[in-house]
Amino acid sequence: MNRRLVVLPLSLALLSLVGCEEDSSSAPDADDETGTSEAQTGGLDEETDTDGDTETEGGGAPDIGEGVAWPDKSPEQRGAYMGLVVLPTMTELWQQSPNPDQDVTCATCHGPGAAEGDFTMPNAALTPLDPTNEFEAHQDSADFLQFMMTQVTPEMTALLDAEPFDFETNEGFSCFSCHTPAG
DSSP: OOHHHHHHHHHHTTTHHHHTOOOGGGSOOOOTTTSOOTGGGTTOOEEEOTTSOEEETTSSOOOOOTTOOGGGSOHHHHHHHIIIIIHHHHHHHHTTSSOTTSOOOHHHHHOGGGGGTOOOSSOTTSOOBOOHHHHGGGGGGHHHHHHIIIIIHHHHHHHTTOOBOBTTTTBSBOGGGTSOBOO
16 A cells, blocks of 8 residues: 555645635634633643743643543543644644744634634545545645645544554545535
8 A cells, every 4th residue: 555645635634724725813812811821722821830831720720631632632622632642743743844933823724713722633624635546636736735735634643543544444534624624
């Protein structure tokens, strides 16, 4: 089996990071004190101590569901995990992309509905993908496609502790975990 065919669909799942052409007006408003939005922190009321540790109001660290599989996490754990683990990781990774100056927010992947708490995936607001002939229709963005294939999709697969897409079973994390198919 061609490994490129496995990685390509996974990577394109996050093609939307550039494809949605988000402007700053669609991003959730940042809290003046923390610089993060409610959507980025899963709605947690956080305070940052002088030593840099983030804690929830009332004392403990936010519950990211450590050791709990993604499908079994509560909505609160998912929000905390996305805001405190996924978003910072992907923001750092994005600095290696062909578009490193783009701000990465919840809306980058989840679209404008993220501001209202709608994190449904796949997200129709992302660039629809056509997998025909190894995504030939998207070759005009070959550098970005390569970045998505080799960097973003493997990282998201690992962050979600998901199985990579398997062409034999037609299951696993792929570009269509985030994107809708074209046509």
